[in-house]
Amino acid sequence: MHRWIVAALAAGVLCPAGAAEPELQVSRAGARTARPAPAAHFSGQAMVDMRHVPSGAARASVGSVSFSPGVRTAWHTHPLGQTLVVTAGAGQVQRWGGPVVEMRVGDVIHIPPLLKHWHGAAPGGAMTHLAITEAQDGSTVQWLEAVAEAPGAPAPATAASAAPSRAQRLMGDVAPKLAQLTDEVLLGDVWTRPGLSPRDRSLVTVSALIALNRPEQLRSHLGLGLNNGLTRDEISEALTHLAFYAGWPNAITAAGVAREVFAAAPKP
Template sequence: MRYVVTSLIFAFGLLCGCQKPAEDKLEAIFPQGQKGPAEYFTGNAYNYGLVPMDSTYTTLVGNVFFEPGARSNWHTHPAGQILIITAGKGYHQIEGGPIQVLKKGDVAKCPPNKKHWHGASPDTGMQQLYIVPNTEKGVVNWMEPVSDEQYQNIN
């Protein structure tokens, strides 16, 4: 009887939305890393390098953990960037386009020299792997912060 009551309480909690779904929990694959500088990020974002830049692979790979509401400034990459979302929920926007919602398993491509930003949703953090190819062309050009109005402009 006790098992049935406990199961019913758990099921009711899920149905009424009283408990967060499992996908809202972030399960870290990599260490949190170093906090990103406030001049390039709004909120708290942490970078953990995985593949350092070198002349053999000419590719930079790392993981960024964005706390809820955190986001990068607008920026470009001379050779583009690929994002692979490993946990949570976030946003990505290329200038002039709509905000794209990203979830675990999604891939976003940032074309070369296209102004864009990415970060977590307001109430759920996000983890992403980033891949920056052809680093001999340069890595990143940082620009202005994403305003609250731009960040909240989900269509």
């Protein structure tokens, strides 16, 4: 009996009933502020929303990085590697001396420690990915030279030699300034603002084009919406829902356009 009492008293001292347990930490959407990525290490505009910054003994951080069309990082390495999860759009990644690899929504790319590489948006479209990175002695990355400055390294097309954007093909010859504003302001600024994800912006845009009965613009934005993570079921439900608000003829026209886009798109 004496031993039982001693053990119980010891347990009470070591684990007092009133000891507070650690609280959950919740970072609400909209409570964080996305900031421009460092211009010295990116070829153009990119925004970084740090979803998680480690504290104490923790080492892993999580950031959401949104790249404007065609923008990429400089060459760099991570002391403990990095994992990318593409959440919107289409991107590219390349290891030093290797081929350019395409990456799309849902793809997970693991970059081993100290592997020299770059990553960014594919030409003509924005891209967002989560970057999960561990720190070693407080450092998560070592930045190196810009991609275009790497002598002898295989590199993607530069902005000057990249294929013309859709806006440039559609109106660059008759309205070059409008094409420039479309690429730099609409697609390069508005579409990369952190308030809405590219997927949600696609849903808003597709809905507006269905309601306005704009089949030509709808066709391209349906394709973009699929790249940004919209599912065929969501698009189908959106045009069915809008039939009651925008009219049956608009919804029927949109259904015909969606059929063409779905037939041409890769199967999910």
